[in-house]
Amino acid sequence: MSPDARPADAVSDAVAAAFRDERAIVLATLIRQVGDFQLAEDAVQDAFEAAVTVWRRDGVPANAGAWITTAARRRAIDRLRRNRSVADRAERLAELTRLDAPGWEPSMDEDSTIVDDRLRLVFTCCHPALEMPARVALTLRALGGMTTGEIARAFLVAEPTMGKRIVRAKRKIADARIPYRVPADEDLPDRLRGVLRVVYLIFNEGYAAAEGERLVREELCDEAIRLGELLCRLMPDDAEVWGLLALMLLHDARRAARVDPSGRYVALEAQDRSLWDGDRVGEGLAKLERAVRLRRPGEYQLQAAITALQIQAPDAEHTDWAQIAELYGALGRLNPSPVVELNRAVAVGLAAGPAAGLELLEPLLTDPALERYQPLYAAHAELLSRAGDAEGAAGAYERAIALSANDVERAELERRLRALR
C-alpha cells in the first residue's frame, strides 16, 4: 500500500519542522541522560526515522517535540541495553527507565534544565581539546541542525571527510572524557571566548566567500546568526555575546551590496547603500545597545561599534573618524595587532589629517608581519598623496598593485595611481 502523495508530503514537512526546531533540544538533554554523545545522537536519529513511518500511519502528533523526546529516550534505552561500553551504564539505564515510567511529569524547572543542557552541549562542542574544524563541524551539526552533507558542502570538503571528522571528535569526547558541563566560573570567560570564536569563524567562512559558491555560504552566515541568537537566549548577561550578534547582523545587513552583479567583491566605500538591509541594521544596532548597557566592553562590541558608525554615516566623508580612531585604539589595547593599528592610523589620518596618520603608520612599514599586506601600502599611498607627496604615493601604489590579488581592487589602485600624475 503506497501512501497518498499529499499526506506523505505533510508528514515529511512535519518531520522536517520537528528536526529543525526540536532536534538540538532533544539531543542536548539525551546526551546528559545517557552520558554518550554518539549513542544519544543515534537514538535521536532513530526517533526521527521512526517518526516518518509512525506519523504516516497514525497521523502527526499534536506535540511533535514530546513525541520525539519519548521515542528517542526509548531508543536510547534499547541501545544502552545492547552497548556495554558506556560508563555508569546501569545507573543511566535506571534513570532513563524512571523517566519513561507512566505518570512521570516534567518538573517546574524543566525550562532551566533545557537551557543548562543546551549550554553544556555548546561548551562540549567548542571544547579547546578539539581541533578547530571539528569544533565548527560539531557545533553546526549538534546545535545548528545541519546535516553532515550540508556542512561538507558549505566547507567544500567531501562528505566522507567531514563524516570522519565528526565521528573522530565524538570518539575523542568519549575516550578522553571531555566533560558535558558548563565550565566553572573561573574558566567561564576564557571558554566562552572560545565559543564565540567558533561562531564568528562560521560566520566569516560564509561572509568571506565573495566569489562562487555563494548560496551555500549564505547558509553559514544564517546559521552563525541563529547560533548567536541562541547564545543570547542562553547567556543574556554576557555583553560580548550580544556584541558578536550585533557585529554579525551589521555585516550581514550589507551582504547584498558586497558583491557586484558579476560576483566580484565591492569595498565598503564603493557599496550601493540602497542595497543595505535597513531592518537588519536596526536589529544589529538594538543588539549593540543591549550589549553596551551591560557595561563590559569587549572586542566584538568594539568592532560592532566601529561598523555601526560606518553604516550610520551617509558616506565616507561624513563618518565620525575621530570616534572610530578611538574605538580602534581601545580594540588595540584589548587585543594588540598590527592590522588594528593600521586601521587606527587610517582613521586618524581621516580625522586629524594625513600627517597624524603617517606618524602612526611609520612603525608599521617595518613590521615583518605586514610586509606583504596590500592594504598597508594602499593606505600609505593614500596618506602620502593627501600630504602632497605624489612621488612617494606613486611608489606605495605600485607596491600595493604588485601585492593585489583581486582584479577589481587592482583596477581601482591603478586608477588612483594615474590620477596622481
Added chain:
Amino acid sequence: MSQYMFLVYEEEVEPAVQAEREQQLPMFVELHRSLREAGLLVGVQRLHSVQSATSVRVRDGETEIVDGPFAVTKETLAGYYILECADLDEALQQAARLPMAPWATIEVRPIMAADEWLRVAREAGAELPDEAVEDLA
C-alpha cells in the same frame, strides 16, 4: 636491579587488521602472568588511540591546548605521570601545573581501563574469562 620502561609504538591500522591484533589478547594475559610470577612486571597499561590525545604547553604564562599528539621531533620523551582525574578538564589543568610545562610539551592520553581492554578484545572475537582482567593490568 634497574627499572626499564618499554615504550610501544605502532601504526594505526584498518579495523580488520586491528581486530586480528585484538584477538591475540590471550598471549598478553599469559605474558603478563608469567612476568608477574617472575617478579619482573612493575606496571602495564594500554592507552586509548592517539586520536584521543591532547597536548598542553605553557608559554609566556599562557596555557596552550592543542588537539592531537605531540609532534615536535626535536623534543624527546623525558618522563611520565599517571594521575587519576574526574575528566579531561581536570587532567589538562594538572598537566599545566607541571614545573616543566613552560619548556616541555605534555601529551595527555587517556588510559584504557583493563575491563575495557578486555571488552574490546572480546568484541573482536578473543575468548577470555572475566578473571583475565586481573592479569591485564
